[in-house]
Amino acid sequence: MLLDGRVVSDAAAGNIFLYVSPDESERRYLVDSLKIDEHTLASSLDPDELARLEFEPDHVAVILKRPRNYSSADAFVFGVASVGLFLFADRLVLVASEDGLLFEGKRFSKIVSLRDMVLKILDHAIAHFLEHLRVINAVSDSLEDQINTSMQNKYLLNLFSLEKSLVYYLNAINSNGKLIERLRNNLVKLGFTPENVEYLDDMAIENTQCYEQAEIYSNILASMMDARASIVNNNLNWLMKTLTLITLGVMLPSLVVSVFSMNVKFPGMDHPWTFWIVLVLAAASAMSVWFMGWLRKW
Amino acid sequence: MSHASAMRKVTVLNSAGLHARPSLAVAQAVRRSQSKVEVRTERQRIDAGDILQLLSLGATPGTELTFTATGPDAEQVLDELVKMFTEQFGLCGEAG
Numbered sequence: 417m418l419l420d421g422r423v424v425s426d427a428a429a430g431n432i433f434l435y436v437s438p439d440e441s442e443r444r445y446l447v448d449s450l451k452i453d454e455h456t457l458a459s460s461l462d463p464d465e466l467a468r469l470e471f472e473p474d475h476v477a478v479i480l481k482r483p484r485n486y487s488s489a490d491a492f493v494f495g496v497a498s499v500g501l502f503l504f505a506d507r508l509v510l511v512a513s514e515d516g517l518l519f520e521g522k523r524f525s526k527i528v529s530l531r532d533m534v535l536k537i538l539d540h541a542i543a544h545f546l547e548h549l550r551v552i553n554a555v556s557d558s559l560e561d562q563i564n565t566s567m568q569n570k571y572l573l574n575l576f577s578l579e580k581s582l583v584y585y586l587n588a589i590n591s592n593g594k595l596i597e598r599l600r601n602n603l604v605k606l607g608f609t610p611e612n613v614e615y616l617d618d619m620a621i622e623n624t625q626c627y628e629q630a631e632i633y634s635n636i637l638a639s640m641m642d643a644r645a646s647i648v649n650n651n652l653n654w655l656m657k658t659l660t661l662i663t664l665g666v667m668l669p670s671l672v673v674s675v676f677s678m679n680v681k682f683p684g685m686d687h688p689w690t691f692w693i694v695l696v697l698a699a700a701s702a703m704s705v706w707f708m709g710w711l712r713k714w
Numbered sequence: 715m716s717h718a719s720a721m722r723k724v725t726v727l728n729s730a731g732l733h734a735r736p737s738l739a740v741a742q743a744v745r746r747s748q749s750k751v752e753v754r755t756e757r758q759r760i761d762a763g764d765i766l767q768l769l770s771l772g773a774t775p776g777t778e779l780t781f782t783a784t785g786p787d788a789e790q791v792l793d794e795l796v797k798m799f800t801e802q803f804g805l806c807g808e809a810g
Contacts, residue, residue, distance in 0.1 A: 486734040488772035494734070515729070551734045551765070554741065558766045574766075 431507045436515045460500020460511040467595040475504045481588035482541035483548045492574045494581035496588040542623050567652045582634040589627045596620045665705045669698035719784040722792045724799040732773035736803040741765040749785025
């Protein structure tokens with residue numbers, strides 16, 4: 417419930433209800449008792465659903481997008497989730513597929529009405545997207561460093577995951593933008609105060625900036641992907657070249673020694689210096705590879 | 715030239731563990747410092763300045779992490795990290 421401008425937990429007198437992955441009995445209560453549309457309820461749990469605003473006889477349904485909680489098992493795929501906000505005259509029902517909605521901190525202060533609460537949650541989702549974009553950028557930088565010295569595909573695949581995440585984010589942020597637009601077009605119907613309108617205007621700007629930032633990161637990642645793939649190829653080529661030079665350096669002395677090891681008679685084989693001459697020839701052949709490499713800047 | 719080294723133990727208090735935003739905060743704090751900072755769990759030891767390794771650590775709530783720092787500001791950076799963990803990175807109760 418709201419107390420002194422803040423959200424406090426009160427099971428008895430609460431007017432803000434949060435349902436995380438509601439079970440069948442909770443769903444029946446929401447649909448049958450609160451008259452929440454079944455499709456809209458399903459939308460609030462579906463990560464692929466777009467953000468939207470719907471007016472029902474006794475409540476307003478808001479579906480908004482927020483970043484999904486990231487865990488190490490996600491392997492650099494940052495997904496999005498939906499949240500359903502059902503605003504009644506006397507209560508606000510929140511439905512989400514996973515936990516992680518925050519009602520504490522500076523952002524959730526000075527809340528006078530349930531409408532303020534709806535806007536704060538939307539604002540928080542935008543800020544959450546911005547913070548995740550910073551994380552994606554940092555991860556991308558770190559992956560770039562790894563790719564510069566790597567010959568493995570896994571870092572490239574991680575970059576592909578990030579690229580995919582940014583597409584999800586762009587879609588979700590754009591969808592939230594459309595929701596804000598609809599909220600602004602229905603100010604009177606929703607009963608927003610001038611302060612709410614001002615707050616909504618600020619959010620629209622912040623959401624646009626967030627979208628542009630995601631777009632820039634997405635474009636950079638997409639345009640640099642080919643270059644990064646080439647770097648990985650090039651690293652492998654360098655390794656192959658080094659290995660080839662080592663093979664050549666070992667092969668030529670072996671050839672010299674092999675020729676003189678043939679089980680036939682050859683001139684000067686009884687000479688006392690023959691052994692040393694063969695060794696010098698072998699060493700000279702190895703040196704010739706090194707000299708060729710140095711001369712041609714291999 | 716020898717540098718001071720220091721060690722601190724912290725417990726992950728965030729309900730979602732050491733997830734995306736805390737990992738970024740840790741990596742940024744370490745990169746801002748002039749010290750080399752490592753994190754140890756029971757199973758692995760990683761570079762605390764690398765967000766890739768932090769995200770892959772999979773530290774769940776209640777995991778005990780041991781930070782060791784070597785460098786001119788080892789104590790300061792570890793104090794900053796302990797503060798972050800104690801304050802749950804300003805994300806009390808929040809995931810993601």
